[in-house]
Amino acid sequence: MQARLMQVRMRARLAKLDMARFTSHLDFMRTIGRATRRAGIPVALTEGFHPHYKIAFGPALGSGIASIAEYADFILNCRIPGEEFSRRMNCALPVGFEVLEAREVPLTWKSISSVVDAASYEMGLWAPDEGPWRVVEELRRRVKAILEAPSLTVTRQTEKGLKELDIRPKILDLDVVEKDGNDPVFLSMIVTIGDGGTPRPEEVLQCILSGRVPALPGQVVSRAESSDPHPIAVGRVSITRTGLFLRKGRDLVSPMEAGE
Amino acid sequence: MSWNSKEIMRVLQDELLPEVVKPQRYIGNEWGSVRKDPSRCEVSFLLAFPDIYDIGMSHLGFKILYYILNQREDVCAERTYAPWHDMENAMRQRGMPLFSLESHRPAREFDFIGFTLQYELSYPAILNMLDLAGIPVMAASRRDGDPFIIAGGPGAYNPEPLWAFIDFFVIGEGEEVIGEIVDLYRELKKAGAPRSSILGRMSRIEGIYVPSFYEPVYGPGGELEEVRPLASEAPRVVRKRVVKDLDRAVFPDSFVVPFMEVVHDRAMLEVFRGCTRGCRFCQAGMVYRPVRERSPERVKELASRILKNTGYDELSLSALSILDYSCAAQVLHDLVSRYGPEGITVSLPSLRVDTFSVDLAKEVEKTRKTGLTFAPEAGTQRLRNVINKGVREEDLMEAVRAAFNGGWDTIKLYFMIGLPTETTEDILGIARLARAVRDAGVEIAGSKTGALTRFPRVNVSVASFVPKAHTPFQWCGQAPMEELLEKQRLLKESTKVKGLTLSWHDAGMSLVEAAIARGDRRVARAMRRAWELGSRLDSWSEGFDLVRWQRAFEESGLSLESYATRDIPLDQVLPWDHISTGVSKEYLRAEFERAMRGEVTPDCRFERCSGCDVCFALRTSPKLYGKGVR
Numbered sequence: 001m002q003a004r005l006m007q008v009r010m011r012a013r014l015a016k017l018d019m020a021r022f023t024s025h026l027d028f029m030r031t032i033g034r035a036t037r038r039a040g041i042p043v044a045l046t047e048g049f050h051p052h053y054k055i056a057f058g059p060a061l062g063s064g065i066a067s068i069a070e071y072a073d074f075i076l077n078c079r080i081p082g083e084e085f086s087r088r089m090n091c092a093l094p095v096g097f098e099v100l101e102a103r104e105v106p107l108t109w110k111s112i113s114s115v116v117d118a119a120s121y122e123m124g125l126w127a128p129d130e131g132p133w134r135v136v137e138e139l140r141r142r143v144k145a146i147l148e149a150p151s152l153t154v155t156r157q158t159e160k161g162l163k164e165l166d167i168r169p170k171i172l173d174l175d176v177v178e179k180d181g182n183d184p185v186f187l188s189m190i191v192t193i194g195d196g197g198t199p200r201p202e203e204v205l206q207c208i209l210s211g212r213v214p215a216l217p218g219q220v221v222s223r224a225e226s227s228d229p230h231p232i233a234v235g236r237v238s239i240t241r242t243g244l245f246l247r248k249g250r251d252l253v254s255p256m257e258a259g260e
Numbered sequence: 261m262s263w264n265s266k267e268i269m270r271v272l273q274d275e276l277l278p279e280v281v282k283p284q285r286y287i288g289n290e291w292g293s294v295r296k297d298p299s300r301c302e303v304s305f306l307l308a309f310p311d312i313y314d315i316g317m318s319h320l321g322f323k324i325l326y327y328i329l330n331q332r333e334d335v336c337a338e339r340t341y342a343p344w345h346d347m348e349n350a351m352r353q354r355g356m357p358l359f360s361l362e363s364h365r366p367a368r369e370f371d372f373i374g375f376t377l378q379y380e381l382s383y384p385a386i387l388n389m390l391d392l393a394g395i396p397v398m399a400a401s402r403r404d405g406d407p408f409i410i411a412g413g414p415g416a417y418n419p420e421p422l423w424a425f426i427d428f429f430v431i432g433e434g435e436e437v438i439g440e441i442v443d444l445y446r447e448l449k450k451a452g453a454p455r456s457s458i459l460g461r462m463s464r465i466e467g468i469y470v471p472s473f474y475e476p477v478y479g480p481g482g483e484l485e486e487v488r489p490l491a492s493e494a495p496r497v498v499r500k501r502v503v504k505d506l507d508r509a510v511f512p513d514s515f516v517v518p519f520m521e522v523v524h525d526r527a528m529l530e531v532f533r534g535c536t537r538g539c540r541f542c543q544a545g546m547v548y549r550p551v552r553e554r555s556p557e558r559v560k561e562l563a564s565r566i567l568k569n570t571g572y573d574e575l576s577l578s579a580l581s582i583l584d585y586s587c588a589a590q591v592l593h594d595l596v597s598r599y600g601p602e603g604i605t606v607s608l609p610s611l612r613v614d615t616f617s618v619d620l621a622k623e624v625e626k627t628r629k630t631g632l633t634f635a636p637e638a639g640t641q642r643l644r645n646v647i648n649k650g651v652r653e654e655d656l657m658e659a660v661r662a663a664f665n666g667g668w669d670t671i672k673l674y675f676m677i678g679l680p681t682e683t684t685e686d687i688l689g690i691a692r693l694a695r696a697v698r699d700a701g702v703e704i705a706g707s708k709t710g711a712l713t714r715f716p717r718v719n720v721s722v723a724s725f726v727p728k729a730h731t732p733f734q735w736c737g738q739a740p741m742e743e744l745l746e747k748q749r750l751l752k753e754s755t756k757v758k759g760l761t762l763s764w765h766d767a768g769m770s771l772v773e774a775a776i777a778r779g780d781r782r783v784a785r786a787m788r789r790a791w792e793l794g795s796r797l798d799s800w801s802e803g804f805d806l807v808r809w810q811r812a813f814e815e816s817g818l819s820l821e822s823y824a825t826r827d828i829p830l831d832q833v834l835p836w837d838h839i840s841t842g843v844s845k846e847y848l849r850a851e852f853e854r855a856m857r858g859e860v861t862p863d864c865r866f867e868r869c870s871g872c873d874v875c876f877a878l879r880t881s882p883k884l885y886g887k888g889v890r
Contacts, residue, residue, distance in 0.1 A: 019273065020519075022283040027519040034291070034517060034571030051603040052573075064278050092571070094291040094519075236274045 007044055008079050009109065011256060012086070012102035014070040016061070020096025025060035031097060032057075032072060039092035041085065042077040058112040058244055058255070059119070059193055062200065067241035068100060069119075071112045071255050079104065101256065109259025112244075117194050118172060118252055120243040121201040124184040126236040135232050136185055139176050142208045143187070147174055154203045167191075167199035174204070184238075190245075190252070201239045209234060263357055265365040271356060272364070280347045284520040285313035288361030291517040292570065294330040294337070295362050298369075301336040303442050303449070305329050306360055306370040306407070310377075310385035311799055313341040317516070318524035320578065321376055321413060325434055327512035335442055338362035338370070339516070342385040342797060343392070351392065358393035367393035371445065373407045375426075377415025380776035381769060381804065383422060383787060384795035386411070390425070397788070399427050399472060404455050408445075416469075417500075417547050418729035418836040420487075421779035421787055423471035427459065431467045431839055432500030433533075435509050440465050463494045467501035469839065470494060476781050476835075484780055487838045499840040504880045506533055506552040513565035517572070526574035526607065527566045531559055531591075535580035536863050536882070538870065539637070540648045540855050541679065543728035544580055546848075547841045549874040550882040551865060556587040556594075563595055567604060575599070576607045583612045583620060584865075586888030592624055610635070611659075613651045616889050618662040631670035631719075632663045638679060639689025645858045646681050648851075653693065660697045664704040667711035671697060671718050677747045677764075678725040678739035680855065687747050691754035694720045698760050720762050722751060724770035727824075728777050729836045730843065732851035737825040738774040741767050768806035772798070774824035775813070780835035783823065785816035842874035 016028060023031070033053055036043045045051040054075035061067050082102040089099045109115075127134075146152055152168035170192045177186040187208070191199045209232045245252035277283035298304055307326055309316030316322070322339070329337035338360035343351060351357075358367040367373060373393070375386050390397050395406055402409070411422060412430035419429040430437055444465065448458050463470040473494035477486045489496055503509045511530065518525065532553040535545045554562075563575055575595065579585060595606050606624050611617040613634045621632060636651050638644045644651055660671055675690045701716025724744050727736050739747070744767040755762050776783060790812035797803035813820040828834065830849055837845070847870075854861060861870050865882060875881045
């Protein structure tokens with residue numbers, strides 16, 4: 001029987017980029033687990049008949065979405081500095097995966113998935129011909145319409161059939177960020193997550209691009225406009241999860257900073 | 261549009277991958293994958309698996325070759341797999357060619373594309389992958405600058421059904437010959453040698469079969485009289501390559517570790533090669549002779565390096581019959597006590613039918629008693645003697661009792677139907693045996709001292725006998741499909757009892773497998789036709805269509821049924837007679853005759869030499885490190 005060791009909890013923020021974004025959440029967990037073994041990180045084992053590594057991950061990310069904000073907790077059998085953890089892991093991770101930061105946090109903190117309740121995304125939109133982008137004003141109008149509307153209903157395919165869901169209350173922020181030249185236009189978005197009905201970035205994007213946005217209050221919607229909402233054609237789209245947060249009043253706090 | 265690495269990667273990410281199931285199959289970049297600058301390598305080699313990633317990633321042969329080739333500075337070896345239907349459609353629609361997973365460049369830019377022949381029904385995928393790569397499907401249509409399409413693996417022991425599509429076959433074990441092929445090619449490429457003279461020089465390497473240098477001669481009745489060499493440099497008989505000392509052979513201490521879950525997703529360590537149990541239906545047991553073991557020290561050393569380099573939490577010891585390893589007990593004990601505390605499990609792919617196996621399984625699977633598998637193969641002692649499966653009913657009953665008593669509640673039994681000389685009694689014997697195993701479980705579950713907590717389950721898996729080249733049963737026709745279906749029905753009716761479930765292989769798939777396995781050059785026409793009619797991933801039931809194969813054979817003027825089910829006279833020339841495994845045809849014939857007399861032939865590891873001739877023919881010998889347990 002192993003003597004009880006002093007255990008510590010290492011929390012890490014990881015990235016999943018480029019081709020690696022097409023791996024699933026399960027793939028991600030397996031990859032990180034194997035990397036700890038290759039890196040010789042002293043991860044603790046659970047007790048009992050089926051010992052496995054004590055690693056706990058944050059909320060799942062959809063396949064195809066990149067991220068610079070995947071969090072995981074590692075229970076270690078001995079203390080190592082966060083920088084060393086990062087360095088060793090990064091030598092053992094495949095292309096596209098990276099530990100961006102790591103630090104020891106109190107063992108008493110709750111699990112990432114139980115405390116994180118907001119996520120931010122950035123969506124890059126390229127024009128169909130990758131040329132200059134001329135629809136920024138229209139995008140701004142639609143974003144404004146969503147933010148001022150009381151509800152935004154999307155339809156989802158579930159196991160029990162189609163389900164309608166109002167995602168508007170869960171959108172905390174939405175903005176258009178324009179950069180110069182041929183760069184893509186970026187939409188940034190912050191949504192609440194957890195307790196079911198988390199808005200998916202591609203759903204929100206779909207609402208904006210298809211023009212299926214609520215009319216601004218007081219605006220007279222002409223017949224033509226309502227039946228023909230002018231879809232915006234885009235070329236490439238890239239979606240990146242840029243943050244996970246705990247909501248503390250009106251503030252958003254990083255899981256590296258708080259855990260209760 | 262001319263595709264390059266950058267363009268392929270862009271279109272994959274922006275257009276194709278978001279739309280397909282399991283995009284992880286196509287992304288590459290896995291841990292352990294080797295990326296080199298192609299412009300700095302003199303020879304490029306694409307290892308191509310004619311099935312999807314999920315299956316291909318478990319293939320040990322490619323892991324070995326990938327490692328050997330990439331250790332050389334002058335060579336870059338990459339991988340490709342057959343795309344699943346959705347991806348193929350997307351690629352064809354977009355005009356994207358087959359690409360490699362490492363550099364994502366078009367397959368046709370490689371010097372060599374090497375296919376492995378593991379399963380006959382995967383052959384149409386080869387044609388499809390070539391077409392998808394924009395490479396002429398017919399070898400005769402390829403020109404200077406096209407890659408050399410080569411193939412190896414167990415299927416290459418009867419290369420003839422693929423002769424028209426493959427530039428040359430590699431017969432036997434690839435570890436050593438692969439380097440010779442690359443060396444020769446590098447030299448000839450530098451000298452600017454044309455395709456034909458490269459093939460000519462290749463044919464002089466031992467183990468290389470260049471099918472275009474041979475022609476079949478048929479008699480007036482269409483029977484094969486001879487496959488004769490056309491070129492002076494081509495040997496009359498091509499003999500398999502064999503690694504004489506496995507302990508000193510290269511074995512990878514690092515693998516590509518997939519992101520997604522694939523078949524056999526664990527670290528794999530080959531403990532020995534070959535098997536001389538001598539089951540008369542088994543091609544692997546004939547073509548991989550002689551038995552060559554790795555030393556316990558080397559196995560343990562490799563295990564340590566592989567686990568460290570891959571990060572896997574499961575190690576599988578692999579061999580045709582792992583518990584025949586003469587040092588099995590010692591090595592398993594050492595590995596389990598060394599890695600168990602780290603949360604790493606050791607797994608055994610197959611068990612022998614004896615209590616020794618169950619005792620070892622107890623040690624290995626202390627906690628995870630998921631199920632044990634035994635393969636008695638036939639239902640009566642008479643038939644087990646015919647097939648030379650040296651298993652007695654009391655061995656099986658003792659083994660399963662030990663397993664049930666040890667706490668395993670699920671037992672899987674493998675049987676075969678349609679074996680030569682089989683009667684209804686043998687089929688009923690399978691049912692009887694399966695019920696006896698189940699009853700033993702029920703009895704133990706009912707006893708107060710038993711370790712069973714659940715009602716025992718016995719899963720019976722029934723395959724159809726498929727005659728394979730270079731086996732004592734190569735002359736035996738497969739049972740006609742109606743007969744196989746009738747036998748399946750009979751078996752189903754006689755095993756209706758709680759706790760017993762039956763599953764079987766599709767009889768139609770076995771029929772096509774047999775026709776290709778014993779096919780001659782004419783079958784290549786049917787193969788091409790089947791592909792034209794839509795054959796892609798025929799190893800998957802959703803991709804398989806028996807009617808398509810029947811039509812393909814018919815339109816090629818051939819009978820699918822005849823290739824599969826006819827008995828071949830013992831004195832007839834066989835389409836694979838010019839390929840030698842080292843095991844003599846006289847031995848196979850003698851074994852066939854012993855089978856018909858119901859005589860068993862002992863394993864040469866434990867009793868006298870059975871005279872298969874392989875040691876003499878290949879100037880090698882069995883290599884064992886311990887005494888083993890019979």
